[in-house]
Amino acid sequence: MKKTISIGVVGCGYWGPNLVRNLDYLNCNLKAMCDANEARLAHLKSLYSNVECVTDFKHMLNGVGLDAVMIATPVKHHYSMAKASLLAGKHTFIEKPMASSSCECEELIAIAKRKGLVLMVGHTFLYSAPVRKIVELVKSGDIGEIRYINARRLNLGLFQNDINVAWDLAPHDISIILHVLKAYPMIVNCQGNAHVTPGIEDVSNISLAFPNNRFATIQNSWMEPRKIREMTIVGSRRMIAYDDVQTAEKIRVYDVRVEHPPHYDTFAEFHYSYHSGDCYIPHLDLQEPLKLECQHFLDCINNGTMPLSDGHDGMMLVRILEAASASLKRHGAPINFPQSRNGHEPPATRCRVNKGSACCSGDFQSSTEKPTG
Numbered sequence: 001m002k003k004t005i006s007i008g009v010v011g012c013g014y015w016g017p018n019l020v021r022n023l024d025y026l027n028c029n030l031k032a033m034c035d036a037n038e039a040r041l042a043h044l045k046s047l048y049s050n051v052e053c054v055t056d057f058k059h060m061l062n063g064v065g066l067d068a069v070m071i072a073t074p075v076k077h078h079y080s081m082a083k084a085s086l087l088a089g090k091h092t093f094i095e096k097p098m099a100s101s102s103c104e105c106e107e108l109i110a111i112a113k114r115k116g117l118v119l120m121v122g123h124t125f126l127y128s129a130p131v132r133k134i135v136e137l138v139k140s141g142d143i144g145e146i147r148y149i150n151a152r153r154l155n156l157g158l159f160q161n162d163i164n165v166a167w168d169l170a171p172h173d174i175s176i177i178l179h180v181l182k183a184y185p186m187i188v189n190c191q192g193n194a195h196v197t198p199g200i201e202d203v204s205n206i207s208l209a210f211p212n213n214r215f216a217t218i219q220n221s222w223m224e225p226r227k228i229r230e231m232t233i234v235g236s237r238r239m240i241a242y243d244d245v246q247t248a249e250k251i252r253v254y255d256v257r258v259e260h261p262p263h264y265d266t267f268a269e270f271h272y273s274y275h276s277g278d279c280y281i282p283h284l285d286l287q288e289p290l291k292l293e294c295q296h297f298l299d300c301i302n303n304g305t306m307p308l309s310d311g312h313d314g315m316m317l318v319r320i321l322e323a324a325s326a327s328l329k330r331h332g333a334p335i336n337f338p339q340s341r342n343g344h345e346p347p348a349t350r351c352r353v354n355k356g357s358a359c360c361s362g363d364f365q366s367s368t369e370k371p372t373g
């Protein structure tokens with residue numbers, strides 16, 4: 001029989017209450033909510049009167065009897081809170097991006113492994129119906145070979161003060177792209193500008209070059225009058241347009257392609273062949289991605305399985321963000337993303353974290369579906 005998992009959420013600002021709302025709905029024991037801001041806690045207490053409210057995270061970890069913790073605080077707190085949570089023996093979910101550095105991610109992965117705990121990262125879009133449909137279409141071969149992916153995630157704000165727009169918004173796009181392509185990039189470029197807060201870029205353009213001549217571009221902005229969440233996946237047979245702002249009909253599959261003539265003798269005989277067929281809108285089982293994500297965390301704890309978005313995925317994404325930041329500092333210079341011998345996954349970094357402690361290396365099917373090379 002499945003155990004009812006006792007769970008707590010830390011960080012009840014903008015995003016945390018969405019986790020709380022879903023956990024309250026799911027079959028688990030939502031036992032505690034923690035926030036340093038008493039006004040936020042008072043508001044949540046008015047909505048969930050049976051749930052214990054605490055301002056001290058240490059008290060939530062040690063004094064409430066939790067099996068699992070979900071962390072939705074600003075990124076700068078992710079590592080220290082997740083480390084404390086894992087060391088206290090709690091299965092741990094961390095919102096994206098997993099931590100401020102890949103060294104921190106490596107350490108968290110090692111602790112979770114050593115203690116046999118589930119470590120999951122909030123790559124929410126992997127649980128959304130449109131992304132699941134895109135993966136299904138790509139896997140079926142319907143789209144052909146993917147040539148490139150173009151993503152645009154733009155909005156007015158919400159301005160952050162500890163991370164730039166690439167660290168804030170690109171995790172969504174990068175996680176989708178890695179999941180669709182099942183590969184890691186070889187080269188990362190990023191350009192951007194800080195217009196409002198000095199030193200914190202509010203617009204950025206990332207390019208990712210993948211093996212086999214594929215690439216992806218990601219445009220992110222907090223300085224856009226319209227809310228845009230678009231992605232185009234261009235395949236050799238068909239193309240997918242994904243617009244997440246639409247309430248229905250989020251995906252359109254276009255039967256369009258361009259082909260070389262099979263053979264020609266003179267330039268006059270050379271004509272590209274433009275195929276323009278039908279466009280169709282696949283049916284999507286639209287459930288709230290966050291609900292599925294929370295359920296998946298509970299299932300992984302109960303079944304002892306690896307999450308679709310585990311610590312390793314979180315770390316690889318942070319490594320790409322680190323490469324983007326390095327490129328940004330060098331005005332868009334290409335940063336090589338080291339490839340392993342199997343041609344895809346970079347080898348573990350050998351980095352040292354604060355105080356000289358060494359980092360260690362480190363229907364949702366997981367492991368076999370991941371980019372492995």
Ligand SMILES: NC(=O)c1ccc[n+]([C@@H]2O[C@H](COP(=O)([O-])OP(=O)(O)OC[C@H]3O[C@@H](n4cnc5c(N)ncnc54)[C@H](O)[C@@H]3O)[C@@H](O)[C@H]2O)c1
Nearest residue numbers: 011012013014015016035036037072073074075095096124
């Ligand atoms: N998955 C998604 O789609 C998605 C969307 C938005 C935000 N997020 C992520 O959620 C996280 C939180 O973002 P947000 O926009 O809600 O931030 P926020 O600033 O609105 O909320 C953070 C909350 O954490 C609290 N907090 C800070 N330090 C604390 C401490 N030491 N102990 C207890 N509480 C503390 C703050 O008081 C605040 O209420 C970030 O990692 C962000 O990237 C994810």
